[in-house]
């Protein structure tokens with residue numbers, strides 16, 4: 328168990344998930360420099376500082392998270408131990424290079440939305456709280472209302488299938504187009520439930536899949552995760568630790584695959600394909616088995632249910648992608 332020297336506020340708005348396991352995976356040596364790529368309510372950052380990190384760079388693409396962050400950990404900001412930056416984690420190597428902080432000793436990513444984002448109706452992430460159809464983490468770019476009211480039915484169906492794994496994506500997309508214009512989350516939830524024949528008291532609300540899909544699409548979350556892993560590969564020193572927490576199988580698959588490939592764990596040749604082409608030398612090693620929350624954590628925080636932690640250690644091989652991420656040139660945050 329860690330014992331943070333910086334107390335977790337009594338009314339913490341977001342309960343950090345797999346916190347002890349993440350800190351253990353980061354194996355922090357006092358004085359080290361770490362990146363918390365998804366600052367949120369600062370749960371991981373406080374634990375990193377509590378475990379002796381000399382310096383933490385906290386990133387979040389949500390301006391609210393950064394604005395609140397300064398008051399969550401004021402001492403660390405005053406002493407220069409914590410720097411908060413409103414930025415996407417796919418840009419972390421640029422942020423670190425600009426401050427002369429490359430390479431770093433550890434990086435944590437806690438993928439997805441925070442409880443603050445979910446619980447504030449006006450952010451439009453939740454189908455159980457009526458609010459404007461927004462769902463933009465960075466509060467800029469295309470909103471959910473703009474997407475749903477203008478996209479082709481086929482495009483909406485593709486998003487629902489790809490990012491929500493919605494088996495009846497076409498039916499839901501058709502119902503959305505027929506109900507346009509949509510402006511509120513409650514309206515969208517009602518349209519989806521009607522299209523899928525939802526009955527009160529049914530175990531899981533079918534609107535879950537649609538909301539997840541639209542959110543992932545608008546915030547380009549899977550692309551960000553891929554680019555973020557590459558940026559982490561460029562940012563870690565040899566021996567540096569990576570810890571990534573995901574919340575659903577689409578995300579976990581990306582992390583699993585990245586670490587498998589980057590650690591050289593590719594199938595050796597078969598009779599039919601005798602020689603698998605040799606890739607560059609592995610950039611990660613000691614890829615650990617995925618860790619899920621304990622029963623005790625789930626009892627305290629049911630939202631942690633589908634969380635998975637994957638950790639690995641950077642080797643001294645050069646990063647596979649030396650070029651800056653393609654997203655560096657994009658306007659979106």
Ligand SMILES: C[S@@+](CC[C@H](N)C(=O)[O-])C[C@H]1O[C@@H](n2cnc3c(N)ncnc32)[C@H](O)[C@@H]1O
Nearest residue numbers: 343365367368369370371387388389415416437
């Ligand atoms: C699950 S919360 C993190 C909670 C945090 N670990 C804590 O203990 O308070 C995810 C946070 O990551 C942010 N986020 C999501 N994708 C991001 C990205 N690509 N770059 C930077 N921040 C991102 C969200 O805005 C949100 O605040």
